[in-house]
Amino acid sequence: MFNYRDVLGPDGLIARRRANYERRDAQLAMAAEVDAAIRDRRSLAIEAGTGVGKSFAYLVPAILHVVEDQVRDFSEDPDGAYFPFDAEGESDAEKTAPDVPAPSPDAAEEYSEDADEPFRVESEESVNADGVTPVEMRRVVVSTHTISLQEQLFEKDIPFLNAILPFEFTAALAKGRSNYVCRRRFHNAAKAASTGTLFETDLQKELTRIANWLDDCRDGSKSELNPTPAGEVWNEICCERGNCLGRNCKYHDECFYIRARKRLETAKLIVVNHALLFSDLAIRGDGNGGSILPNYDVLVFDEAHTMEQVAAEHMGLELTQSSVDYLLTRLYNDRTNKGLLVDEASQFKIGLDREIFIDAEKTVDDCRLRADAFFSDLNDWLDARPGSNGRVMEKNIIPNRLSAGLVSLREQLRRCADSLDDLNRRAEYVSACGRVDAYLLAINSWLEQSQDGFVYWLERASGRKSVRIEMRSAPIDVAPILRAQLFNVVPTVIAASATLTTRTHGSKKSGSDRGQTPPSDEPRAIAAEPDKETPETREAFEFFRSRVGMTGSRARALGSPFNYREQMTLVLAQGLELEGPNREEENERRLFAALQSYIEETEGGVFALFTNASQMRRATDALGRLLARENYPFFSQSDGAPRQRMVQMFKESSRSVLFGVDSFWQGVDVPGSALRNVIIVKFPFLAPEQPLVQARIERVKEQGGNPFRDYQLPTAILKFKQGVGRLIRTKSDVGQVVVLDERVHRKSYGRDFLRALPDCKLRVDVFN
Numbered sequence: 001m002f003n004y005r006d007v008l009g010p011d012g013l014i015a016r017r018r019a020n021y022e023r024r025d026a027q028l029a030m031a032a033e034v035d036a037a038i039r040d041r042r043s044l045a046i047e048a049g050t051g052v053g054k055s056f057a058y059l060v061p062a063i064l065h066v067v068e069d070q071v072r073d074f075s076e077d078p079d080g081a082y083f084p085f086d087a088e089g090e091s092d093a094e095k096t097a098p099d100v101p102a103p104s105p106d107a108a109e110e111y112s113e114d115a116d117e118p119f120r121v122e123s124e125e126s127v128n129a130d131g132v133t134p135v136e137m138r139r140v141v142v143s144t145h146t147i148s149l150q151e152q153l154f155e156k157d158i159p160f161l162n163a164i165l166p167f168e169f170t171a172a173l174a175k176g177r178s179n180y181v182c183r184r185r186f187h188n189a190a191k192a193a194s195t196g197t198l199f200e201t202d203l204q205k206e207l208t209r210i211a212n213w214l215d216d217c218r219d220g221s222k223s224e225l226n227p228t229p230a231g232e233v234w235n236e237i238c239c240e241r242g243n244c245l246g247r248n249c250k251y252h253d254e255c256f257y258i259r260a261r262k263r264l265e266t267a268k269l270i271v272v273n274h275a276l277l278f279s280d281l282a283i284r285g286d287g288n289g290g291s292i293l294p295n296y297d298v299l300v301f302d303e304a305h306t307m308e309q310v311a312a313e314h315m316g317l318e319l320t321q322s323s324v325d326y327l328l329t330r331l332y333n334d335r336t337n338k339g340l341l342v343d344e345a346s347q348f349k350i351g352l353d354r355e356i357f358i359d360a361e362k363t364v365d366d367c368r369l370r371a372d373a374f375f376s377d378l379n380d381w382l383d384a385r386p387g388s389n390g391r392v393m394e395k396n397i398i399p400n401r402l403s404a405g406l407v408s409l410r411e412q413l414r415r416c417a418d419s420l421d422d423l424n425r426r427a428e429y430v431s432a433c434g435r436v437d438a439y440l441l442a443i444n445s446w447l448e449q450s451q452d453g454f455v456y457w458l459e460r461a462s463g464r465k466s467v468r469i470e471m472r473s474a475p476i477d478v479a480p481i482l483r484a485q486l487f488n489v490v491p492t493v494i495a496a497s498a499t500l501t502t503r504t505h506g507s508k509k510s511g512s513d514r515g516q517t518p519p520s521d522e523p524r525a526i527a528a529e530p531d532k533e534t535p536e537t538r539e540a541f542e543f544f545r546s547r548v549g550m551t552g553s554r555a556r557a558l559g560s561p562f563n564y565r566e567q568m569t570l571v572l573a574q575g576l577e578l579e580g581p582n583r584e585e586e587n588e589r590r591l592f593a594a595l596q597s598y599i600e601e602t603e604g605g606v607f608a609l610f611t612n613a614s615q616m617r618r619a620t621d622a623l624g625r626l627l628a629r630e631n632y633p634f635f636s637q638s639d640g641a642p643r644q645r646m647v648q649m650f651k652e653s654s655r656s657v658l659f660g661v662d663s664f665w666q667g668v669d670v671p672g673s674a675l676r677n678v679i680i681v682k683f684p685f686l687a688p689e690q691p692l693v694q695a696r697i698e699r700v701k702e703q704g705g706n707p708f709r710d711y712q713l714p715t716a717i718l719k720f721k722q723g724v725g726r727l728i729r730t731k732s733d734v735g736q737v738v739v740l741d742e743r744v745h746r747k748s749y750g751r752d753f754l755r756a757l758p759d760c761k762l763r764v765d766v767f768n
């Protein structure tokens with residue numbers, strides 16, 4: 001039967017289509033693993049080095065899975081089936097392929113749900129008597145961490161495969177509802193703005209810009225607007241949960257969000273980001289039978305090295321002072337006398353109805369005072385604990401002065417909603433009630449610390465005028481939650497990344513001599529028997545699989561096809577750090593001098609990766625002007641520029657130098673000679689005082705483990721591999737990775753970092 005080899009193999013469709021096709025054995029091996037996992041309805045953790053071509057390796061078997069009925073017909077009678085290639089090798093489909101595969105109009109017509117209706121979790125049997133998911137119930141979701149990968153999949157890879165494959169399939173990009181403009185809310189906002197009751201004058205101009213865009217936008221989503229619209233305006237006009245009239249809306253038939261949902265329901269392949277995927281899991285997990293995404297039987301979780309972090313971020317609570325302020329100001333701003341309630345009150349000159357809205361304004365004022373007092377109490381609680389990391393270990397650390405006000409506000413908003421016959425106007429109040437309810441739940445849950453196994457903490461963030469308080473919580477261990485909500489529910493989960501494996505010389509199941517092997521002698525690709533996992537593979541994946549709860553899955557690691565011996569030099573700086581007391585300043589001066597010398601060595605083309613924002617700022621202060629004087633285009637994340645913009649500007653010169661922290665260690669792609677020198681300033685250990693990290697360290701200790709060996713070191717190694725992975729993006733890239741962290745020589749675990757790298761040239765620079 002026609003299979004992935006007929007697409008990816010040396011004589012396959014892609015080889016026939018692309019003149020510069022290169023055989024990639026690792027890609028075929030990965031496709032075989034993905035294909036087998038889907039057929040056997042089991043999960044797979046797969047590490048595929050840079051250059052393997054992992055997106056095609058999972059997309060092709062995934063697509064063949066959802067169109068298996070067509071594949072069978074085609075295999076039985078290839079001459080009778082549609083085949084897209086003409087004599088010159090260009091497919092008919094490719095000549096006419098739309099940019100985005102669209103659902104069939106008939107299927108879209110049959111769609112009957114409204115925007116506020118969740119997809120219902122289907123109740124039919126999801127497998128037939130042979131233990132196979134029927135083709136009509138098959139659907140694949142591909143989840144990514146970064147927008148750049150999402151764009152690559154949806155704008156390049158999927159349209160290409162849609163054009164060359166002799167089968168028809170539909171694909172859709174899923175975005176959260178707040179990404180779409182709501183036409184009804186837009187018209188309401190435009191009307192209110194014209195009476196001057198909603199926005200300041202400068203924000204009204206933003207509405208005019210959006211009105212012009214609406215005339216000929218493609219899918220009505222925010223990403224089409226350049227520059228990005230002001231948050232105050234977008235929040236007033238975007239689609240909101242609980243604020244949709246469904247079929248009662250006069251814009252229903254031309255609603256962007258409804259159209260997007262129709263595309264989702266008919267799509268066999270859906271691309272999402274991790275945030276939306278976890279929101280979907282949360283809604284599925286609440287037991288009410290709803291979901292954001294339609295059901296799927298295969299999930300490909302790409303960039304899976306972020307799985308634990310993203311899961312923790314989305315499974316916890318987050319309530320910020322700014323969000324409470326925002327809701328109250330949106331309802332009634334006493335300083336400017338603008339807001340939703342003012343707009344509504346202005347519709348009635350006198351009478352009971354007007355009084356209802358005036359009363360609600362007074363309740364908002366009361367809530368504002370209560371919110372100020374509540375967050376001020378939390379701030380004082382932090383002040384009373386100088387040097388604290390903000391972690392909260394007891395319940396009800398302050399009196400809850402806010403909830404009573406929010407309960408009154410909810411009642412007032414209900415009265416407002418009940419007084420309005422017009423569904424259009426009423427919807428805003430119903431939605432605001434829902435938001436107040438969510439805040440009440442979050443405040444009570446956080447103060448009561450109601451979720452077992454969660455860590456609770458406070459953070460301070462800089463607001464426009466003052467420090468703002470943020471209340472947060474997160475699960476200490478995401479593994480049991482993911483196991484229950486994901487791995488035990490979805491038949492096949494493929495976790496793919498270039499960095500999933502770790503092997504530390506002290507790890508529980510490793511051999512005792514592992515740390516003694518020089519880096520260049522290590523075998524780089526971990527081979528596995530076709531049907532059984534080797535102990536080495538098990539050990540290498542143990543950390544990842546246990547952290548995310550993927551313990552019953554198969555694992556496979558495939559090395560990169562790049563020739564790192566030719567393409568990459570690892571440079572280890574030695575002697576930068578002087579031992580002895582009070583040497584911090586001098587050592588930092590020596591570190592920055594070395595950083596400068598390595599920038600000059602390659603005449604730019606440098607990413608310097610920091611782990612500490614304060615140290616990056618000091619390095620920026622010490623070197624920024626100097627580098628600019630020497631005509632190096634210099635970009636530092638300390639200056640607050642958006643990441644994408646920094647990367648774009650970096651690529652414009654071969655002499656660019658970029659200083660970055662956290663987000664630059666992963667998900668940034670600069671192929672070619674623009675980036676030829678990655679400098680690792682420090683090994684990327686998580687800050688042990690961060691509350692979630694601290695709680696995880698305690699948890700490992702409680703379980704009898706060694707926190708450094710079992711959690712901190714492997715986490716740092718995975719991130720180190722990501723940082724180093726920024727350098728070689730194509731087979732013609734060459735460059736060096738410089739490690740300035742002295743611990744690479746002084747600590748035994750330094751070798752664990754080196755062993756995680758591919759086999760490459762090594763140079764040691766000794767500083768005196």
Ligand code: SF4
Nearest residue numbers: 182183244245249255
């Ligand atoms: S149906 Fe109407 S109210 Fe609902 S999201 Fe669409 S435009 Fe907005």
